[in-house]
Amino acid sequence: AQSVAQPEDQVNVAEGNPLTVKCTYSVSGNPYLFWYVQYPNRGLQFLLKYITGDNLVKGSYGFEAEFNKSQTSFHLKKPSALVSDSALYFCAVRHRDNYGQNFVFGPGTRLSVLP
């Protein structure tokens, strides 16, 4: 069965400091990996994805994510956090052969960027 873990319920970081939101997955084969952000009372917004190739993926709003196949991880990073980055972040996976099938989401990590 596919599963996604986000080991931290909450991450606190000071504005201007680098941030990392962790994600590990358990999926057979080579999945596609995604990060989403959710602001209060809004839907999820797509940030970035890993398909293949370079392990460092760049996305929206200055976010990037590092894929590590041996550790089955896909951590979200940003060099300098902004207060406006405070939100709920979700990691998701989708099996490559899963036509029309489900995305598997992690439980979410709440990021608080302190001024």
Added chain:
Amino acid sequence: SQTIHQWPATLVQPVGSPLSLECTVEGTSNPNLYWYRQAAGRGLQLLFYSVGIGQISSEVPQNLSASRPQDRQFILSSKKLLLSDSGFYLCAWSTGISNQPQHFGDGTRLSIL
């Protein structure tokens, strides 16, 4: 460009009343469509997904149902709401290409009294 619309944004309903939430997608054809429920601002629970008109797959047995009467229309319904049906309901769409992300509507906040 593609857009997804959900309505209403908020809804307050008494226990035992019916429910109909609607979701429509514009700018794409034959999308995969999904209904999720999110409790307490945390994880997503997949309720239903559809890969085509009239094709609905249910992930969680409950008193909710879904229908897809048109290619880009997805409806979530209930005949009698329970207190436990309260939550934030999200509709999403994706293409059938597995390396493409889902795109979400802005959700419906449902409160059951």
